[in-house]
Amino acid sequence: MNTPIGGSDMRYVLEAVEAMRKEASTSGLIESRAKLDMMDSIVGDLRISVKSGFRPTNATLRSALELIFERLARQSNVIYLRPRR
Amino acid sequence: MxxxxxxxxxxxxxxxxxxxxxxxxxxxxxxxxxxxxTRTVPAQRPLSAWSPARTWNLLAALGKKMSNTENIVKLKSRTKEGSLALSEGRVAKLLGTAIRLCRNARGLTLLDVARRTQYSVSHLAKCERGEVQVPYDTLVAIGAGLEIPVYLITYLAEPPSKGETTLERQLAHAALVCLRELRSSEGSEEPVGKWNSSSQYVDPRTPSSKVENRRMNRPKW
Structure with a gap:
């Protein structure tokens, strides 16, 4: 039996990324088009995972994490360096 | 009376x-x-009026050691006056809780972190319990060991303030969820190779013995 993994917890992530996307579009901060598109694609992936109840891919989670870290770094005036892969 | x-x-x-x-x-x-x-009811003193003598009396009443200064800090933080400012012990405890939260989110044990940071397990445990003050270099090393930015640890350690928007809290929680999910799936990567007809798993990354033999027995011309 397949157990839904990405259901309840992923909802928090989806809400957070959606709020971040909304803030990026409404605030006067200049965000690059590529970053906004990336946010949109992450939101789409997370929506699918929340609806279906399956876990999103690692790439989606990593991208969401990078975006969140960048946003929090901007809040605390710290430059966030992405880890080497 | x-x-x-x-x-x-x-x-x-x-x-x-x-x-x-x-x-x-x-x-x-x-x-x-x-x-x-026969006892008389003592006149009640206001809570804000704090004196060292009152602390000693309270400590004596609680049956604790008088030489332990941490207890005074704890007691003082419970009062109306002390709760306004964060005491040293409380800051260390909040930071330790944040470190433990991040470590659990990463799914690492104290031993794993000790191997990564070159600090002893007991020292890290003390840091997590808030028994010692965590210096900045230790915090940076722990952050590097956990692969979590230091500002996220310190952010989680901060008590929520009035002016803080909920988005930051939301993002911090979401980051922890992502970290936990990524950690849980670290060992279960998607299979790269394929199952052949004789139900043997063939991984292209590791050269099979046949290929090795072919290479070794290559005719020299």
Whole structure:
């Protein structure tokens, strides 16, 4: 039996990324088009995972994490360096 | 005011259901209360008026060691006056809780972190319990070991303030969820190779023995 993994917890992530996307579009901060598109694609992936109840891919989670870290770094005036892969 | 006598007689009545007191009980108790148990209610002092003597008295009442300064800090933080400012012990405890939260989110044990950071397990445990003050270099090393930015740890350690928007809290929680999910899937990567007809798993990354043999027995011309 397949157990839904990405259901309840992923909802928090989806809400957070959606709020971040909304803030990026409404605030006067200049965000690059590529970053906004990336946010949109992450939101789409997370929506699918929340609806279906399956876990999103690692790439989606990593991208969401990078975006969140960048946003929090901007809040605390710290430059966030992405880890080497 | 004879409070002792009143409460004792009431207890006797309620516990047994009927009055079963020894002969001349009230008479004796009256004599005792007059001599020893007569207490006056002390005038209540305001909570903000804090003095070291009051701390010692409270410590003595709680039966704790007087030389332990941490207890004073704890007691002081409970009062109206002390709760406004964060005491040293409370900051260390909040930071330790944040470190433990991040470590659990990463799914690492104390031993794993100790191997990554070159600090001993006992020292890291003390840091997490808030028994020692965590210096900045240690915090940076722990952050590097956990692969979590230091500002996220310090952010989680901060108590929520009034001016703070909920988005940052939301993002911090979401980051922890992502970290936990990524950690849980670290060992279960998607299979790269394929199952062949004779139900053997063939991984292209590791050269099979046949290929090795072919390479080794290559004719030299």
């Amino acid at each position: 004879n409070l002792y006598n009143c409460s004792l007689s009431r207890n006797l009545l309620t516990s047994t259901g009927r009055l079963s007191v020894p002969f001349n009980f009230f008479e004796k108790s009256e004599i005792l209360s007059a001599k020893q148990f």
